[in-house]
Amino acid sequence: MASSISDTDLSGLATYLFTRREAILNHWRNQCEQDTTLLNVSGLAREEFNNMIPLLLTILHQRLQKQPEGNDPVEIAAAHGLHRWQKGLTLKNLLAEINYLYAGVIRELQLYREFFPDSDADVLIAGYQEVDRLKTETMLGSVREYDQQQQLAAASRANRLQYTLDQLQDMTRLRGDLLRTSSHDLKSSFGVVRNAAILLDQAEKPEEERTKLLQMLNRNLGNIHEMLQQLTDLSRLEAGYEVLDIQRFDASQLLYGLVESAQPLAVQKGLILRADGPPELLVSNDSVKIHRIVQNLLLNAIKYTQTGIVSVSWSKEGDFRWYISVQDSGPGLSDGLVALFSKQLMPKAEESGVLQRDLSEVDEVPNLTSEELNYTTSQGLPVSEGVGLLIVKRLCELLGGMVEIESIINVGTLFRIRLMLEHKA
Structure with a gap:
């Protein structure tokens, strides 16, 4: 006899859908953009467009995991419907938009079956049933009328976002801390190289020990080269030596090609690497x-x-901007680094966030120890990657864009790059 929803383990499907959440939202937006009847949608920023939908996806995740639901899906859908009514969408527009959303979720269920062909058919059946149930509740809630409090909450959310965006320019302390720690790392690596060279010069060393010393020497020389390259790139950006070469090109072709070139690395580690975006984006x-x-x-x-999925997705954001998202199911950024970067790179958690997290505890940037700066994730991410984030941010600023981070420890990290469709000098 087939298993019922109540006794079918859907945790694997829930984890897959969670790691594909940003791609689902971006695919949803791309489908809506292609529908010429949804004229008012194209002018919405990402936060306004997504609105309450990430909370509905969280409810789906909780149901698949058989966890308690933190919110009433009908009420969440009602708040989303009120937002769309305020933006001038008709009920027909709203229902079409919801259909695109759940068609994207169904698409992911089909992809899940392709990626995991040995999965139990009862899992997919139960997944389809849960998606259909949530869609029905979304339709029900979206056509209801709401009171003034939802409008006040939306305004409050916008104010919180504006406040955090104003903090993105405060990079001085972060830069100083990372550069000082980089200097310490370079001294340590040079010390290892020097000691290994001295030991190699001793003729009586056994061949096996000499091989280990050579490996240590090469590894530390590689670290030194990477660190110096990062510092050189950062110095060029800080000094204003980087020159822009503005041309019109197809961003989708560039990104699909980049993901394709990285597929061998993902396959070697047993990871699923996906690219999701419109076929053309000039x-x-x-x-x-x-x-x-x-x-x-x-x-x-x-x-x-180490395991799971890495997703690269992109989409237009209204008539003037577009964004690129890189989301992984990795170790996530440590609490120390999240606090350190929160003022500079990451907006506060809100309903439109994919990896939702309460950042109220990081109003003040803490003084981190050298150990925290040297290993900035639970898996030991080196400080050179902190310098790399500064390089990414400086390049984004040079291009007239910005970078945002969302991260949860042991769940994953999302980087989002926002850029103008037409760069203005």
Whole structure:
């Protein structure tokens, strides 16, 4: 007899959908953008467009995990419907938009079956049933009327976002801390190289020990080269030596190609690497620097993700902006680094966040120890990656964009790059 929903283990499906959440939201937006009847949607920023939908996806995750639900899906859908009514969408527009959303979720269930062909059919059946149930509740809640309190809450959320965006320029202390720690790392690596060279000079050393010393020497020389390259790149950016080469190009072609070139690395580690975006997205910007930014984030995501999925997705954001998202199921950033970067790179948690987290405890940037700066994730991410984040941020600023971070320890990290469709000098 087939298993019922109540006794079917859906945790694997829940984990998969969670790691694909940003791609689901971006695919949803791309589908809505292509529908010429949804004219008012194209002008919405990402936060306004997503609105309460991430909370509905969280409820789906909780149901698949058989966890208590933190919110009433009908009420959440009601708040989303009120937002769309305020933006001038008709009920027909709203229902079409919801259909696109759940068609994207169904698409992910089909992809799950392709990625995991040995999965139990009862899992997919139960998954379809839960998606259908949530869609029905969303339709029900979206056509209801709401009171003035939802409008006040939306205004409060916008004010919180504006406050955190004003903090993005405060990078002085972060830069100083990372550079001082980089100097310490370089001295340590040079010390290891010097000692290894002295020991290698001793003729009586056995061949096996000499081999280990050579490996240690090469490893530390590689670390030194990487650190110096990062510091050189940062210095060029800080000094204003980087020159922009603005041209019109297809960003989708660039990103699909970049993901394709990284597939061998993902396959070698047993990771699923996905690219999700429109087939064509013409922008005017510096394609080389955009390639550098995404390559940096993508290679780091693959490097520090041990199991699961790395997703690269992108979409237009209204008529003037577009964004690129790199999300992984890796170890996540440590509490120390999240606090350190929260003022500079990461907006506070809100309903539109994919990896929702309460950051109220990081109003003040803490004084981190050298150990926390040297190993900035639960898996030991070196400080050179902190310098790399500064490079990514400086490149984004040079291109007239910004970088945002969302992260939860032992769940994953999301980097989002926002850029103008037409770069203005």
